[in-house]
Amino acid sequence: MDREPIVFTWRSAPTEHGLALALTLGLGGPLALLALLCLRDLVGVLAAAPDHADAFLRVAAALPWRPAGSEPFVLLEGWAYPAAERARLAFLLLSGTAVAAAALAWGVARLCFLAQSRTVERLNAHVTDTILRAPPAARDDARALSQGVGDLLARIDTLFGLGLVVPALALGSTLLALGLAWLAAPRLVPTVAVGIAAAGLARALIQGRMQARSALRLRSGATFERALTDLIRRMPAVRAHGAASFERTRLAAKGEAARAALARAEAALAYARAPSVALAILLPAIVVADALWQGDNGAPVAPGALVATGGGFALAVVALAVALHLRTIHREVAPIFRSIAQALPALEGRGPARPARLAAFPEVGTLEAHGVGAYDPATGERLGAVDLAVAMPGHVAILGERGGGGRALAALLAGQLEPTAGSVTYGGIDLRAFEPEERAGRIALAGAEAILVEGSLRQNILYGAASRQSGTGETDDLLPILAVTGLDAIVYARGLEGTVDPSAEPGLARAVVAARHAVRAALAADKAGRLVEPFDPGRYNHQATVGENILFGEAVGPAFAPERIAAHPYLRAVLEAEDLTRPLAEVGLQVARSLGEIFADLPDDHPLFDAFSLFPASERGFFEDLVARMPEAKAWRRGPAGQRDRKRLIGLALRYSETRHRLGLVDAAFETRIVAARHAFARMLPPSLRGSIEFYDPATLTAAASLEENLLFGRINGEEAGAEARVRALVRQVLADEGLEPAVYRLGLDSRVEPGLGGGGASLGENAIGPRERVAIDLARCLVRQPDIAVVAIALEDRKVEEIRPRLAALRAARAGRGLIVCLPDAAVLDEATPFDAVLRVERNTVVAA
Numbered sequence: 001m002d003r004e005p006i007v008f009t010w011r012s013a014p015t016e017h018g019l020a021l022a023l024t025l026g027l028g029g030p031l032a033l034l035a036l037l038c039l040r041d042l043v044g045v046l047a048a049a050p051d052h053a054d055a056f057l058r059v060a061a062a063l064p065w066r067p068a069g070s071e072p073f074v075l076l077e078g079w080a081y082p083a084a085e086r087a088r089l090a091f092l093l094l095s096g097t098a099v100a101a102a103a104l105a106w107g108v109a110r111l112c113f114l115a116q117s118r119t120v121e122r123l124n125a126h127v128t129d130t131i132l133r134a135p136p137a138a139r140d141d142a143r144a145l146s147q148g149v150g151d152l153l154a155r156i157d158t159l160f161g162l163g164l165v166v167p168a169l170a171l172g173s174t175l176l177a178l179g180l181a182w183l184a185a186p187r188l189v190p191t192v193a194v195g196i197a198a199a200g201l202a203r204a205l206i207q208g209r210m211q212a213r214s215a216l217r218l219r220s221g222a223t224f225e226r227a228l229t230d231l232i233r234r235m236p237a238v239r240a241h242g243a244a245s246f247e248r249t250r251l252a253a254k255g256e257a258a259r260a261a262l263a264r265a266e267a268a269l270a271y272a273r274a275p276s277v278a279l280a281i282l283l284p285a286i287v288v289a290d291a292l293w294q295g296d297n298g299a300p301v302a303p304g305a306l307v308a309t310g311g312g313f314a315l316a317v318v319a320l321a322v323a324l325h326l327r328t329i330h331r332e333v334a335p336i337f338r339s340i341a342q343a344l345p346a347l348e349g350r351g352p353a354r355p356a357r358l359a360a361f362p363e364v365g366t367l368e369a370h371g372v373g374a375y376d377p378a379t380g381e382r383l384g385a386v387d388l389a390v391a392m393p394g395h396v397a398i399l400g401e402r403g404g405g406g407r408a409l410a411a412l413l414a415g416q417l418e419p420t421a422g423s424v425t426y427g428g429i430d431l432r433a434f435e436p437e438e439r440a441g442r443i444a445l446a447g448a449e450a451i452l453v454e455g456s457l458r459q460n461i462l463y464g465a466a467s468r469q470s471g472t473g474e475t476d477d478l479l480p481i482l483a484v485t486g487l488d489a490i491v492y493a494r495g496l497e498g499t500v501d502p503s504a505e506p507g508l509a510r511a512v513v514a515a516r517h518a519v520r521a522a523l524a525a526d527k528a529g530r531l532v533e534p535f536d537p538g539r540y541n542h543q544a545t546v547g548e549n550i551l552f553g554e555a556v557g558p559a560f561a562p563e564r565i566a567a568h569p570y571l572r573a574v575l576e577a578e579d580l581t582r583p584l585a586e587v588g589l590q591v592a593r594s595l596g597e598i599f600a601d602l603p604d605d606h607p608l609f610d611a612f613s614l615f616p617a618s619e620r621g622f623f624e625d626l627v628a629r630m631p632e633a634k635a636w637r638r639g640p641a642g643q644r645d646r647k648r649l650i651g652l653a654l655r656y657s658e659t660r661h662r663l664g665l666v667d668a669a670f671e672t673r674i675v676a677a678r679h680a681f682a683r684m685l686p687p688s689l690r691g692s693i694e695f696y697d698p699a700t701l702t703a704a705a706s707l708e709e710n711l712l713f714g715r716i717n718g719e720e721a722g723a724e725a726r727v728r729a730l731v732r733q734v735l736a737d738e739g740l741e742p743a744v745y746r747l748g749l750d751s752r753v754e755p756g757l758g759g760g761g762a763s764l765g766e767n768a769i770g771p772r773e774r775v776a777i778d779l780a781r782c783l784v785r786q787p788d789i790a791v792v793a794i795a796l797e798d799r800k801v802e803e804i805r806p807r808l809a810a811l812r813a814a815r816a817g818r819g820l821i822v823c824l825p826d827a828a829v830l831d832e833a834t835p836f837d838a839v840l841r842v843e844r845n846t847v848v849a850a
Helices: 005-012 014-047 083-133 136-155 165-184 188-233 235-241 244-292 303-350 406-413 436-442 457-461 475-485 488-497 506-525 546-551 569-577 581-598 607-612 617-629 639-654 668-683 687-692 707-712 723-738 741-749 771-784 801-814
Strands: 059-061 073-076 365-375 382-392 395-399 421-426 443-446 532-534 553-555 693-695 714-716 789-792 819-824 838-843 846-848
Touching: 005 014, 005 083, 005 303, 014 083, 014 165, 014 303, 059 165, 083 136, 083 303, 136 303, 165 188, 165 303, 188 235, 188 244, 188 303, 244 303, 365 406, 382 406, 382 421, 382 838, 382 846, 395 406, 406 443, 406 789, 406 819, 406 838, 436 443, 443 771, 457 475, 457 741, 457 771, 475 488, 475 741, 475 771, 475 801, 488 707, 488 723, 488 741, 506 707, 506 723, 546 553, 546 639, 546 668, 569 581, 569 668, 581 617, 581 639, 617 639, 687 693, 707 714, 707 723, 714 723, 723 741, 771 789, 801 819
Parallel strands: 395 819, 395 838, 443 789, 789 819
Antiparallel strands: 059 073, 365 382, 365 421, 532 714, 553 693, 838 846
């Protein structure tokens, strides 16, 4: 990889850069010359006598080597027109030139963008390929490389796109300015050349000082931020020792030093700008004086030619300023680019040596290890002097305790761990001789928690398989794998939490509404109707929060979202009209007081606080201070502070549910007032807000509500023991009878997964993707590829034999006729009725007789 960014971008997109250069110089130069000549003739018409006649677009220049007074050398005779006709033609040509220049600029900009895109694409491809081929031990180097690429792309600006065109444009415009000066009068050429050089030097000086000032401002801001952060850290000591005055003096000294440095930087920038201001005044005066000079038989320069020269000079200065700006960017990013170019081959060299010719993967064969030694940095296990041979396809069990080397052996046999000594072969061919991607597809290893990617659960399960097998992503194809891995339960539960879009799936929406009536009938037949509290417009729903009871529907968009509902002016107006503002604030105050007492001994980061508190840990201090200031719901603060207190307390009350929190704050009379507020809310809702909420309707599907709530048209009664399991069993039976179970699984597979949150649920949520589910996803990823050999190195020491055996039997049944290697804690898990083809025991970091 080239170490110079300009050379790299040229080699990445030579066609685009070549076309951009050709268009800029080949078409842009003549267009600029034509425009300036037209401008010259217009000024000539303006300055000449009415009866004066000059040829239109005449190009002639005095040659310095000819004798004084000789005729100029004519490059273009031009066309003789009257003054009015010359002006009209000049205006027409200027208009056409402007349109052509705009089109040319768009085309060149497009080519430059394509060139930059191709360059970044090539860089990303090179870096991505290097990281993908890097060994596990080079993770830190790969992380440093990715940070370097991110820093480069953040600073590169338009260097890859304009790094060649702009310098060429600056050179071309400079030559154009000198050429126009020569056409006007040869004596102007040195003046224009010196002026362009002076303007460039002044601009370079200003840019250097501005860059230094900006860097100093960033450093000063970071320094002051660190100082304030350090002050906050020392606040307990400041209060204990009364050191506030010392801290003020210390921070004032730091601030004074920063201000002095900034003052010096500003003064240096002012000194740099002073020559530029002087040049802006002196250069035009010098050019005009040179044009008026008539010594040595010189003649005054025509006004039009002088204006054209000035226009060329202005173009050259602007292009030079842009080129200097790109030079500044180049100076910043060149060291980063060189470090990336040096890191790439170093990282590539750390990868395993690849054979000159990749071997074909055999269909069957013997998996052998010959004097193998290895160390697995992921598990800390090591192996030594391993010799074994197992025939494939077959089922092999590896027995051994955690840390004994069993999982390292599994990784070795799967080709995912490089042996430090010896070799592992399949069908007599070293595993390192196979293409890594093909080897991973033919020998699949499931040995850890899956690293989730952003997307749907289906995409996470198909990770690495979608490009190999067609049709494996269909729900029916995935159901057997979900059953084997134990993911069927979480997928089904997430499907019930999913939503149905009636516009995209009208048939499914109608089927859900029809199944709603079947579910109610099944509940009544099983005498379980009391286990579901329906959505009734005239009754308070005890399974919902106070805010949900007022809305009686699902919020669509952010307007009535739970975290913003208390601040919405329409809802506040409804609460005022129903005289509920003060009662809800009092409920919120009592909730804050009770929760503060309940969680008083728990730290802010405790999972129970996140799961059951009605306010986040970041707001805990606010509510504790509010409770301390107001032992009773009296003496509310006036002004904006009091309004803010009431809004926060009302928001807390709207999130309260008597069934869940059981603080005794909502009685029957209060429920009646909430239902009345519900009716007022729906009755007075303005048309502009009707799209922000979807009310519950027994005859239609509520698109914003979950599938389970649409089926039940209500919520499960949380006060009845065992209600959830009993109701969901009945719902599942109805869905099976109605043929809707595949749709539930499809919704579950299409549910979104947030890698950082383990599935997007709370840490203690029922359907959150926890460690076991991640392990199951990793196993599903392997099975969905339908490998020749599946190697399962999942740690099972913390699971009971009764739990392992059914899963193991289902896995072996699914892998019948194909290779399977599985790590087991001990021989007690083995079933004598269905023996393994081979049993390996790993003890003391080597394989012993089983």
